Amino acid sequence: MNIYYNEKDLNSYLEHLKVNNKTIGFVPTMGALHLGHASLIEKGLQQNDIVVVSIFVNPTQFDNQEDLVKYPRTLEKDTKLLSRISKTKITVYAPTVEDIYGEHVQSTSFSYDGLEHEMEGRFRDGHFDGVGTIVKRLFEIVQPDKAYFGEKDFQQLMIVKKLVEKHHLPVQVVGCKIHREKDGLAMSSRNMRLKAEYRKAAPFIYKTLNAAKEKFGVSSANKVTKWVENQFANHELLELEYFIIANVDTLKTVKRKSNNNTYRAFIAVYADDIRLIDNIALN
Numbered sequence: 001m002n003i004y005y006n007e008k009d010l011n012s013y014l015e016h017l018k019v020n021n022k023t024i025g026f027v028p029t030m031g032a033l034h035l036g037h038a039s040l041i042e043k044g045l046q047q048n049d050i051v052v053v054s055i056f057v058n059p060t061q062f063d064n065q066e067d068l069v070k071y072p073r074t075l076e077k078d079t080k081l082l083s084r085i086s087k088t089k090i091t092v093y094a095p096t097v098e099d100i101y102g103e104h105v106q107s108t109s110f111s112y113d114g115l116e117h118e119m120e121g122r123f124r125d126g127h128f129d130g131v132g133t134i135v136k137r138l139f140e141i142v143q144p145d146k147a148y149f150g151e152k153d154f155q156q157l158m159i160v161k162k163l164v165e166k167h168h169l170p171v172q173v174v175g176c177k178i179h180r181e182k183d184g185l186a187m188s189s190r191n192m193r194l195k196a197e198y199r200k201a202a203p204f205i206y207k208t209l210n211a212a213k214e215k216f217g218v219s220s221a222n223k224v225t226k227w228v229e230n231q232f233a234n235h236e237l238l239e240l241e242y243f244i245i246a247n248v249d250t251l252k253t254v255k256r257k258s259n260n261n262t263y264r265a266f267i268a269v270y271a272d273d274i275r276l277i278d279n280i281a282l283n
């Protein structure tokens, strides 16, 4: 499997593909790959001649330095997983911070028409500026035909679509369903850091989302939100940061539901010092 550590080497390889009219799928990741990533890559392989997987823990999207330091870095294990998927059609791009940012490790400020002020944007200062900065930079380096993002980070997916629209970037953004463990926990690179008792407790998040979905059929958004908050107030290990029922187009918290709109519930929970997010379509 090809692995490139800098833009120049990756570019000479990609040039050769483009001259031969090969299509390029792109899966940006921060490594610590799991089956959720594998499903994005497999979709990419079905729709393109080759898939570039970037592995880069992007410093500018972390609002919490400890989270950045502790973020799992498992390049060797990651490349093993990738070579089990395909030895010939996957290319890894694992740049250094310097290759991406040069001397100034800082993000550009983006406006995503208000999407950035909701949920993750509200609780993680500067997060979506960091995401926009790295995704735009990676799109410019890789120049993919299609790029794949998981719905677990639903707000990120919408923000990337907005980034592409506003900056006229020539790439099609493809959203992919959330991949879950057998017990319902949404797959995430952070799951591997959960201590056993927290890992055991974590499926409560998806269980609660499912129950909220059922309640939303017959109750107001406000009542469902209060109910979820109570479930977590009584929980010994999991601490709720937010539960929000939002309109999928604006991501604004719903005040009164209407039959013409589509809603989704979003949740962020601390399991010890590990922050987990999830979401579910409600209608």
Ligand code: PAF
Binding pocket: 028, 029, 030, 056, 058, 061, 131, 134, 135, 153, 156
């Ligand atoms: O979803 C992620 O892993 C990251 O936010 C991304 C898209 C790779 C940008 O660093």
